[in-house]
Amino acid sequence: MKQQLHANRIQLTYATVLSWTSTLGIIFVVAGYLVYVFQLLPSTVSPSEVAMHWHLRAAELHKIVPVPSGWDWIYQLGRGDVLSYASVVYLSSVTMLCLAVIIPLFLKEKDMIYAVMTLLQVLVLVFAAAGIVSGGH
Amino acid sequence: MINQRRCRSIGSIFLLSVLTGLLLFSPAVALAVQSQPPVQTEWWVWEIALFVFSFFLGIIAVIAGVGGGVLFVPIVSSFFPFHIDFVRGAGLLVALSGALSAGSPLLKKGLANLKLALSMALIASISSIAGAMVGLAMPENVVQLSLGATILGISVIMLLSKNSAYPEVTEPDTLSKILHIYGIYYDEQLKKDVSWQIHRTPVGILLFVVIGFMAGMFGLGAGWANVPVFNLVLGAPLRVSVATSIFVLSVNDTAAAWVYLHKGAVLPLIAVPSVAGMMLGTKIGARLLTKVHTRVVRKLVITLLAAAGLRALLKGFGI
Numbered sequence: 001m002k003q004q005l006h007a008n009r010i011q012l013t014y015a016t017v018l019s020w021t022s023t024l025g026i027i028f029v030v031a032g033y034l035v036y037v038f039q040l041l042p043s044t045v046s047p048s049e050v051a052m053h054w055h056l057r058a059a060e061l062h063k064i065v066p067v068p069s070g071w072d073w074i075y076q077l078g079r080g081d082v083l084s085y086a087s088v089v090y091l092s093s094v095t096m097l098c099l100a101v102i103i104p105l106f107l108k109e110k111d112m113i114y115a116v117m118t119l120l121q122v123l124v125l126v127f128a129a130a131g132i133v134s135g136g137h
Numbered sequence: 138m139i140n141q142r143r144c145r146s147i148g149s150i151f152l153l154s155v156l157t158g159l160l161l162f163s164p165a166v167a168l169a170v171q172s173q174p175p176v177q178t179e180w181w182v183w184e185i186a187l188f189v190f191s192f193f194l195g196i197i198a199v200i201a202g203v204g205g206g207v208l209f210v211p212i213v214s215s216f217f218p219f220h221i222d223f224v225r226g227a228g229l230l231v232a233l234s235g236a237l238s239a240g241s242p243l244l245k246k247g248l249a250n251l252k253l254a255l256s257m258a259l260i261a262s263i264s265s266i267a268g269a270m271v272g273l274a275m276p277e278n279v280v281q282l283s284l285g286a287t288i289l290g291i292s293v294i295m296l297l298s299k300n301s302a303y304p305e306v307t308e309p310d311t312l313s314k315i316l317h318i319y320g321i322y323y324d325e326q327l328k329k330d331v332s333w334q335i336h337r338t339p340v341g342i343l344l345f346v347v348i349g350f351m352a353g354m355f356g357l358g359a360g361w362a363n364v365p366v367f368n369l370v371l372g373a374p375l376r377v378s379v380a381t382s383i384f385v386l387s388v389n390d391t392a393a394a395w396v397y398l399h400k401g402a403v404l405p406l407i408a409v410p411s412v413a414g415m416m417l418g419t420k421i422g423a424r425l426l427t428k429v430h431t432r433v434v435r436k437l438v439i440t441l442l443a444a445a446g447l448r449a450l451l452k453g454f455g456i
């Protein structure tokens with residue numbers, strides 16, 4: 001029997017968006033890291049300075065060295081460490097992007113249960129990303 | 138035939154011995170045991186060590202059929218000088234990036250099911266956020282103690298769980314009917330289409346809440362728990378369970394990762410070499426899959442995992 005694909009249109013759309021955004025994310029993460037460790041751009045905190053304190057709790061490390069966290073880096077994208085951090089933020093946003101894309105498709109197919117469920121899922125992730133439900137500052 | 142099997146077993150044991158040796162006799166261990174800041178070692182040595190370590194971990198994770206995330210946190214927190222906050226943050230990103238890169242082909246083939254995953258992930262992702270917040274607020278020794286106990290529990294689950302390739306679900310439950318959770322996929326082993334449906338959906342959702350909480354708290358990938366729940370509780374075929382577990386993992390780990398990002402517990406210096414090493418190792422591991430004795434490696438990995446769990450437990454007790 002010849003293999004037939006059983007994924008529906010919405011699932012295929014999600015898969016295609018996921019494929020592109022995640023590949024881009026991996027490239028972005030590696031590139032950002034290389035820019036940082038090879039000091040191709042100036043950094044807020046050098047790798048050696050971070051390494052001197054990475055045995056401390058996250059909260060303690062942040063009191064000593066101003067490494068990027070949350071969204072406090074957004075206006076300093078020209079710095080190596082910030083660029084590397086931004087790439088990790090992008091990778092953490094990929095699922096949100098993919099889910100957001102399929103909401104209109106569920107609506108178009110009048111599948112209200114999954115349109116609402118996906119919308120709620122995106123909202124949970126957006127609230128987490130905004131720091132509203134994840135203790136951001 | 139017997140000689141061939143023996144060679145594969147020896148090869149598998151050798152592979153794991155190399156990894157264990159790398160763990161136990163690397164300079165990283167000597168420093169980590171002292172719990173001192175690694176001032177005398179250049180930072181880039183740690184970066185390379187972490188990349189190489191994650192690479193080997195990626196190889197054995199695929200061969201043993203376990204997620205890299207569950208191995209990463211207990212072992213790296215035991216043998217590297219990074220604080221467990223950052224190791225958990227990196228562990229989540231390791232599991233997340235693995236899930237993102239594996240997700241697309243599984244969805245295209247119809248093995249991962251979007252409706253099944255979305256139904257389980259919504260509440261589980263909220264509990265994952267709660268787990269991450271609790272985990273980052275707990276004192277370090279409590280984290281180590283609970284991590285150790287969890288990892289030992291996971292080792293037992295992995296050792297004892299017997300998956301069912303094609304569970305029989307005679308009557309789907311009401312909730313799964315309302316949510317239209319059923320599907321069909323082409324099974325390459327049977328060379329035919331397999332239809333499936335699920336039961337006990339409310340129980341499954343509750344279990345995913347617990348799994349999400351633990352995954353967020355410890356920064357672990359949760360395939361070790363997702364797959365048995367999909368397969369043994371809900372009655373989804375094993376292939377669908379594995380594939381859909383990856384999708385759920387990508388949603389839950391995204392939610393938890395944001396808590397770690399906001400709490401400053403993600404350092405690219407630790408996360409990126411881990412992600413890159415693990416992904417490269419996973420690709421090599423997939424190629425080696427037919428050349429080594431997977432059952433032997435799986436048992437050895439479970440032993441290694443149990444040892445890491447025990448070590449975390451002892452650290453928690455201050456021993």
